[in-house]
Amino acid sequence: xxxxxxxxxxxxxxxxxxxxxxxxxxxxxxxxxxxxxxxxxxxxxxxxxxxxxxxxxxxxxxxxxxxxxxxxxxxxxxxxxxxxxxxxxxxxxxxxxxxxxxxxxxxxxxxxxxxxxxxxxxxxxxxxxxxxxxxxxxxxxxxxxxxxxxxxxxxxxxxxxxxxxxxxxxxxxxxxxxxxxxxxxxxxxxxxxxxxxxxxxxxxxxxxxxxxxxxxxx
Amino acid sequence: xxxxxxxxxxxxxxxxxxxxxxxxxxxxxxxxxxxxxxxxxxxxxxxxxxxxxxxxxxxxxxxxxxxxxxxxxxxxxxxxxxxxxxxxxxxxxxxxxxxxxxxxxxxxxxxxxxxxxxxxxxxxxxxxxxxxxxxxxxxxxxxxxxxxxxxxxxxxxxxxxxxxxxxxxxxxxxxxxxxxxxxxxxxxxxxxxxxxxxxxxxxxxxxxxxxxxxxxxx
DNA sequence: CATTTAATTTAGACAAAACGAAAAATAAAT
DNA sequence: ATTTATTTTTCGTTTTGTCTAAATTAAATG
Numbered sequence: 001x002x003x004x005x006x007x008x009x010x011x012x013x014x015x016x017x018x019x020x021x022x023x024x025x026x027x028x029x030x031x032x033x034x035x036x037x038x039x040x041x042x043x044x045x046x047x048x049x050x051x052x053x054x055x056x057x058x059x060x061x062x063x064x065x066x067x068x069x070x071x072x073x074x075x076x077x078x079x080x081x082x083x084x085x086x087x088x089x090x091x092x093x094x095x096x097x098x099x100x101x102x103x104x105x106x107x108x109x110x111x112x113x114x115x116x117x118x119x120x121x122x123x124x125x126x127x128x129x130x131x132x133x134x135x136x137x138x139x140x141x142x143x144x145x146x147x148x149x150x151x152x153x154x155x156x157x158x159x160x161x162x163x164x165x166x167x168x169x170x171x172x173x174x175x176x177x178x179x180x181x182x183x184x185x186x187x188x189x190x191x192x193x194x195x196x197x198x199x200x201x202x203x204x205x206x207x208x209x210x211x212x213x214x215x216x217x218x
Numbered sequence: 219x220x221x222x223x224x225x226x227x228x229x230x231x232x233x234x235x236x237x238x239x240x241x242x243x244x245x246x247x248x249x250x251x252x253x254x255x256x257x258x259x260x261x262x263x264x265x266x267x268x269x270x271x272x273x274x275x276x277x278x279x280x281x282x283x284x285x286x287x288x289x290x291x292x293x294x295x296x297x298x299x300x301x302x303x304x305x306x307x308x309x310x311x312x313x314x315x316x317x318x319x320x321x322x323x324x325x326x327x328x329x330x331x332x333x334x335x336x337x338x339x340x341x342x343x344x345x346x347x348x349x350x351x352x353x354x355x356x357x358x359x360x361x362x363x364x365x366x367x368x369x370x371x372x373x374x375x376x377x378x379x380x381x382x383x384x385x386x387x388x389x390x391x392x393x394x395x396x397x398x399x400x401x402x403x404x405x406x407x408x409x410x411x412x413x414x415x416x417x418x419x420x421x422x423x424x425x426x427x428x429x430x431x432x433x434x435x436x
Numbered sequence: 437c438a439t440t441t442a443a444t445t446t447a448g449a450c451a452a453a454a455c456g457a458a459a460a461a462t463a464a465a466t
Numbered sequence: 467a468t469t470t471a472t473t474t475t476t477c478g479t480t481t482t483g484t485c486t487a488a489a490t491t492a493a494a495t496g
């Protein structure tokens with residue numbers, strides 16, 4: 001497995017290619033900030049290796065082997081992110097770039113020991129679930145904050161957009177994973193929300209609310 | 219800096235190219251398990267970049283910039299080795315291979331935080347000194363065990379050969395860094411030694427003794 | 437000092453990964 | 467059904483790092 005191959009598998013997975021859905025070369029090229037012609041080349045190569053199903057002009061999807069490989073890389077990425085935050089005091093907007101490098105380190109023992117050191121975390125700093133060693137994915141019962149009904153309560157469990165600017169915005173406004181949020185009111189005009197979070201009332205734009213995952217209190 | 223360039227600089231340094239001594243392409247090729255012609259190509263490239271001085275048919279030596287770069291890679295390698303042993307319970311014969319990968323991760327903050335997490339260690343698990351952030355090398359006052367006089371005492375501080383078989387041999391015979399060793403006798407015939415280590419008397423071949431660094435008790 | 441031997445470099449070729457231009461196939465529109 | 471537009475692929479080229487084989491230089495030997 002080369003680094004490049006691993007990055008392609010990861011990108012295809014993130015675009016939904018794990019559910020035997022066909023992903024277009026264009027979509028992959030955009031996700032990876034490369035050119036469609038390069039994607040075609042790699043599609044053939046990965047197809048040769050039995051990691052993707054590729055039909056010309058139809059796009060690619062991951063085979064079972066491809067899914068497992070993608071999950072193992074995502075597992076490493078997210079475990080390293082937890083490590084950086086919990087053990088080295090990185091902030092959640094700093095971890096992605098470094099984890100992009102660390103995810104390619106080849107040593108099964110290393111990642112298992114990191115997992116153990118962190119006490120087998122289930123979620124990464126952005127609230128994304130960490131696949132288990134045998135490639136199982138923990139799905140969560142979560143909704144976007146923007147889709148919660150008025151007066152409902154929930155706990156903030158993840159972000160959809162994990163870009164640096166968004167994460168910094170959340171920090172600045174003291175919005176953190178684990179916070180309890182109650183929807184007080186919705187403004188029809190611009191879809192903004194009035195919420196109570198950890199005691200304080202505040203107003204939140206639709207843009208923000210549609211990028212925050214919340215777990216409904218049952 | 220590509221991974222390959224970094225590996226060449228490291229190899230040249232380990233062969234003594236840091237002391238403005240010229241290292242032959244053959245020696246570098248052997249150290250890196252590659253071909254002399256490849257070394258020539260890279261020598262030109264590194265020379266272009268001002269990291270080595272290269273004269274055709276004369277070999278290469280590191281420039282000041284080259285030394286600093288080599289030291290920063292060696293620093294990362296050794297810090298990661300300490301991390302693997304101290305935090306993840308790797309044995310000292312397992313760490314090299316993984317550290318060879320980790321040393322190429324590009325993040326100044328990462329390695330500084332690892333350094334801090336480990337409480338700024340001065341030596342790696344094999345007793346090799348860890349360069350400081352500003353590229354200073356801590357030289358040690360040490361001798362090979364084979365060069366110590368009869369009846370002298372010392373503390374085992376490092377290994378010269380850090381190959382897996384040698385390290386496993388040391389483990390099996392309970393020879394560890396930090397142990398106190400006293401030379402009881404030298405056998406002229408085969409240069410083997412009789413020593414007392416942590417209370418026990420034992421016999422050690424010249425081959426072993428000439429790969430163990432000892433710090434003389436003053 | 438001439439000649440052999442060993443080390444080193446050059447030249448040409450290859451593989452991986454990427455790109456751009458142009459051709460081919462598909463999808464959309466009329 | 468045919469034209470038009472878009473997407474995707476093909477093909478030739480580039481870069482990085484490597485190799486083999488041939489040529490060159492330096493060293494060693496008589």
